[in-house]
Amino acid sequence: MRSAELKQLALECGFDLAGIANAAPLAEATHYLDWVSRGLAGKMGYLADHRADKRRDPRSLLASARSVLVVGQLYNAPMPYSTCFDDATLGWISRYAWGDDYHEVMRARLKRLDTLLQGHTPCETKICVDTAPLLERPLAQAAGLGWIGKNTCLINQQQGSWFFLGEMLTSLDLDADVPPPDRCGTCTRCINACPTEAIVRTGHNSPEWELDARLCISYLNIELKGEIPASQRSGMGRHVFGCDICQDVCPWNRRAAVSTDAPWQPRQIAPPLAELAILTAAEFGSLFGGSPISRTKYQGFLRNVAIAMGNTADPVFRVPLERLAQSDDAVIAEHARWALGQLKSSVECA
Numbered sequence: 179m180r181s182a183e184l185k186q187l188a189l190e191c192g193f194d195l196a197g198i199a200n201a202a203p204l205a206e207a208t209h210y211l212d213w214v215s216r217g218l219a220g221k222m223g224y225l226a227d228h229r230a231d232k233r234r235d236p237r238s239l240l241a242s243a244r245s246v247l248v249v250g251q252l253y254n255a256p257m258p259y260s261t262c263f264d265d266a267t268l269g270w271i272s273r274y275a276w277g278d279d280y281h282e283v284m285r286a287r288l289k290r291l292d293t294l295l296q297g298h299t300p301c302e303t304k305i306c307v308d309t310a311p312l313l314e315r316p317l318a319q320a321a322g323l324g325w326i327g328k329n330t331c332l333i334n335q336q337q338g339s340w341f342f343l344g345e346m347l348t349s350l351d352l353d354a355d356v357p358p359p360d361r362c363g364t365c366t367r368c369i370n371a372c373p374t375e376a377i378v379r380t381g382h383n384s385p386e387w388e389l390d391a392r393l394c395i396s397y398l399n400i401e402l403k404g405e406i407p408a409s410q411r412s413g414m415g416r417h418v419f420g421c422d423i424c425q426d427v428c429p430w431n432r433r434a435a436v437s438t439d440a441p442w443q444p445r446q447i448a449p450p451l452a453e454l455a456i457l458t459a460a461e462f463g464s465l466f467g468g469s470p471i472s473r474t475k476y477q478g479f480l481r482n483v484a485i486a487m488g489n490t491a492d493p494v495f496r497v498p499l500e501r502l503a504q505s506d507d508a509v510i511a512e513h514a515r516w517a518l519g520q521l522k523s524s525v526e527c528a
């Protein structure tokens with residue numbers, strides 16, 4: 179099978195972007211390994227442990243690999259951006275988490291693609307969706323899907339940056355695509371808009387900017403388990419899961435493509451904080467089962483809700499926070515006590 183045929187098959191299997199990269203060492207691995215060695219991955223041990231070195235070369239996952247098919251799955255829904263949203267009674271959920279968890283959906287689509295490929299041209303393959311030690315964004319860039327913006331997201335000139343990525347390594351020797359030019363230019367909107375100044379200079383030119391994950395809201399409210407340092411809580415705003423600000427402000431997302439694909443249609447966008455605060459563990463499980471939000475687990479989610487209520491400063495949240503402060507869960511209770519300390523007194527607000 180030739181490159182163009184495989185990419186066409188990928189589109190027929192439901193993907194929105196498809197490109198081919200060589201299965202070869204990636205120049206970006208040098209910066210990646212330096213990034214983790216400086217501790218900028220925070221407590222995300224899976225990025226920094228023995229698997230980090232495997233990311234140098236896709237062939238560490240499939241020795242016979244000659245090519246990598248990279249696919250993009252658009253998940254953008256036709257809903258407002260978080261930066262246009264000012265109802266202080268609601269918590270914000272990151273756009274990628276409005277629908278179903280993407281891992282299984284994309285894996286099933288890649289398996290179907292693999293079956294079609296094997297029926298035509300038997301070869302060795304390996305399917306990867308997020309969890310394998312691959313440098314997904316540099317590979318997607320090499321496969322011509324877009325460039326890596328200063329916000330560290332992959333940006334497609336026509337469709338924007340609201341994509342999940344997946345890969346199929348193959349022993350087929352396919353024609354590789356050409357990476358597009360970097361079209362960020364002199365723009366610094368994402369850097370200026372980041373509320374926690376998490377996009378920082380590298381001190382060199384390639385890349386010029388990097389993410390200090392330890393400062394990023396998405397790291398704090400998803401990846402970081404247990405206590406969030408008190409000094410970082412007020413910067414988190416009302417984001418109860420993830421943060422999209424550096425993508426919301428990106429000019430390439432002004433007219434971003436929208437998906438009509440069933441799995442990504444929104445379940446919850448900005449639920450009322452007062453309703454989230456009274457969820458039981460069982461209700462959390464039934465509301466967010468099969469959604470990326472389940473990754474925080476109940477404790478992490480209620481912790482985030484408490485911080486969000488505190489950051490409104492609105493005394494309307496005193497009663498739910500007092501209830502959370504009595505929680506048997508020490509992490510939830512401590513964050514609720516912190517949040518109570520952020521509320522204005524009713525007299526001040528009158």
Ligand code: SF4
Nearest residue numbers: 372394395421423424
């Ligand atoms: S996701 Fe939010 S906190 Fe993280 S870099 Fe982007 S704007 Fe900053």
Ligand code: SF4
Nearest residue numbers: 327328362365368428
């Ligand atoms: S906001 Fe500007 S600098 Fe940031 S990723 Fe988008 S185009 Fe690049």
